[in-house]
Amino acid sequence: xxxxxxxxxxxxxxxxxLFAAEVGMPQLDPKYWASQAFWxxxxxxxxxxxxxxFYLPKIKNNLENRENKIKDDLDDANKFKELSxxxxxxxxxxxxxxxxxxxxxxxESKNSLDKDIQSKKEVIEKEIEKEIIKAQKEISDLKKNSIxxxxxxxxxxxxxxxxxxxxxxxxxxxIKAAVEDISKKNxxxxx
Amino acid sequence: xxQFSVHKIGPEIKIAGIDLSFTNASLFMVISASAILLxxxxxxxxKEIIPNKIQLIAEMxxxxxxxxxxxxxxxxAKPYFPFIFSLFMFVLFCNMVGxxxxxxxxxSHIIVTLIMALFIFIAVTIIGFAKHGFKYLSxxxxxxxxxxxxxxxxxIEIISYLSRPVSLSVRLFANMMAGxxxxxxxxxxxxxxxLLGGWLPLGFSVALTxxxxxxxxxxxxxxxxxxxxYLNDALNLHH
Numbered sequence: 131x132x133x134x135x136x137x138x139x140x141x142x143x144x145x146x147x148l149f150a151a152e153v154g155m156p157q158l159d160p161k162y163w164a165s166q167a168f169w170x171x172x173x174x175x176x177x178x179x180x181x182x183x184f185y186l187p188k189i190k191n192n193l194e195n196r197e198n199k200i201k202d203d204l205d206d207a208n209k210f211k212e213l214s215x216x217x218x219x220x221x222x223x224x225x226x227x228x229x230x231x232x233x234x235x236x237x238e239s240k241n242s243l244d245k246d247i248q249s250k251k252e253v254i255e256k257e258i259e260k261e262i263i264k265a266q267k268e269i270s271d272l273k274k275n276s277i278x279x280x281x282x283x284x285x286x287x288x289x290x291x292x293x294x295x296x297x298x299x300x301x302x303x304x305i306k307a308a309v310e311d312i313s314k315k316n317x318x319x320x321x
Numbered sequence: 322x323x324q325f326s327v328h329k330i331g332p333e334i335k336i337a338g339i340d341l342s343f344t345n346a347s348l349f350m351v352i353s354a355s356a357i358l359l360x361x362x363x364x365x366x367x368k369e370i371i372p373n374k375i376q377l378i379a380e381m382x383x384x385x386x387x388x389x390x391x392x393x394x395x396x397x398a399k400p401y402f403p404f405i406f407s408l409f410m411f412v413l414f415c416n417m418v419g420x421x422x423x424x425x426x427x428x429s430h431i432i433v434t435l436i437m438a439l440f441i442f443i444a445v446t447i448i449g450f451a452k453h454g455f456k457y458l459s460x461x462x463x464x465x466x467x468x469x470x471x472x473x474x475x476x477i478e479i480i481s482y483l484s485r486p487v488s489l490s491v492r493l494f495a496n497m498m499a500g501x502x503x504x505x506x507x508x509x510x511x512x513x514x515x516l517l518g519g520w521l522p523l524g525f526s527v528a529l530t531x532x533x534x535x536x537x538x539x540x541x542x543x544x545x546x547x548x549x550x551y552l553n554d555a556l557n558l559h560h
Contacts, residue, residue, distance in 0.1 A: 156326040157498065162346065163432045164339045166327070169347035170433050177354040177411060182403035185361040189383045192368045192376075199370055 277313070284309045324501060325429055346433070349425040353414040382410065389546055394553035401552055408437070409545035416497060416537030420530070428540075429497040431490065438490035441548050449555035460554060489547055496540045500533040 289305050292298070329342045364379025372380060386406045390398050398405075412428060419426025427433055449457040461478040462471065507529060510522035 157430050157432070157494070159327075162327040162329075162340070162342070162344050165334075165341045165344055166346050166430060166432050167436050168339075168341045169343070169350055170427075170436055173347070173350040173354045174407065174411060174437075177357060178404060178407040180358060181361070181407045181410070185358075185365055186383070186403050186406060188365040188368070189361075189380055192365070192372075193380060193383065195368070196370055 281306075281309055281313055284313065324425070324505065325498065327430075345425050346427055346430065349415070349418060349427050353411060353418050353427065356418065357410045357414050382406075386545065389542075390549050393546060393549040395557055397556040398549065398552050405545055405548055405552075408441075408548060409541055412437075412493065412544050413538060413541035416541055417534070419497065419501070420534055420537060426497050426501055428493055429501055431494045434490035434494040435486065437544075438486040441489065441551060442486040445548075445551045445555045448552070449558070452556060453558050457555070457558060460558060485551060489544065493540050493544055496536055500529070500536055504529055504533065 285302070285306050288309055289300065289302065292300055292305070327344045327346050329344055330348055331343050334341045334343065360375070361379055364375045367373065367376065369376065383406070386409055387402060390402055390405055394401075415427040418424055419429065449460070461475050461482065463474060463478065466474050504526060507522045507526040511519040511526065513519075514522065
């Protein structure tokens with residue numbers, strides 16, 4: 131406690147000493163007015179000249195550079211945007227053309243295929259017809275042949291049968307005529 | 322008020338019988354100006370598109386003052402931009418340097434602020450007469466005033482015009498001096514109330530220091546903007 135007390139006293143003493151030096155306002159003492167005015171004008175002039183001639187143009191330039199840079203960049207960005215838009219348009223055009231071409235190719239190939247198929251079909255049909263005609267001819271030939279064969283066989287059988295039964299031999303021409311007659315009558319039944 | 326006292330540093334310089342010795346006031350003027358130059362030197366050293374912090378602050382000061390001038394005085398005031406900028410920076414840095422303990426506040430001296438204000442007043446008057454000739458006197462005769470009141474208004478206008486340097490200088494000087502005196506008084510309370518009661522004035526001192534930093538900036542701004550307004554009157558003559 132004693133220590134704090136003496137500390138406070140010491141501080142008060144210092145403070146009183148300070149107050150002793152503070153009489154009146156030093157601002158109103160004209161002793162150094164001229165000096166202050168002189169140094170103010172000198173220092174301020176130097177400051178003004180160095181700012182006006184050196185630092186402010188530098189800052190101004192830099193600010194303008196930045197503004198120009200920003201403007202240029204924006205212009206560039208716009209240009210690139212337009213460029214990309216035109217590219218997109220180009221791309222879309224190409225895509226559209228490609229689509230059209232695809233449709234064209236599809237139709238063309240379809241048509242050609244159709245034609246191909248048609249022609250091949252025709253050829254095959256003709257061949258088939260030919261084959262059919264040939265086959266029919268063969269059939270009719272066979273039929274004719276078979277009829278004459280059958281007649282011959284019938285004649286032989288008939289002559290054989292007559293010979294066995296009657297023991298006589300009839301002349302062949304009469305048998306042939308009779309078989310022909312009967313077969314003509316009955317042919318419709320078998321064919 | 323020891324903090325406001327001026328004393329000689331170094332040898333006595335006398336020119337034509339006038340004492341122009343280098344004093345602590347001169348020293349702090351030099352310190353403030355050097356601080357501005359150093360700050361701008363660092364701020365403009367690297368001219369980068371994306372600025373670093375100090376460059377950004379320098380550019381913010383630039384655009385701040387430029388905007389202040391174009392807002393209050395229009396585009397005609399552009400040639401006076403370097404002067405207003407120097408003025409603003411000088412007052413601001415003097416105020417701010419004065420906030421440092423054991424330093425000297427240049428702007429707390431009436432002679433300093435008076436010389437600046439007188440220079441502005443005279444320069445503005447010369448600019449006004451150079452731009453408009455005798456028509457500049459119409460600044461004292463506001464339009465739209467009844468004829469009966471006109472003589473009175475004119476007298477008042479003349480007085481207000483002539484008191485501009487006084488109001489401009491006293492505003493800055495008184496603000497700075499009052500703030501520093503108040504800090505001093507509260508500092509004295511801290512010591513005299515000791516360890517038991519000194520905490521309250523200490524808190525006040527801290528708060529006042531913050532306030533004083535605000536005032537330092539504000540007064541520099543006010544000083545500059547009033548200069549702009551006076552310049553505006555001289556450049557664009559209208560009421």
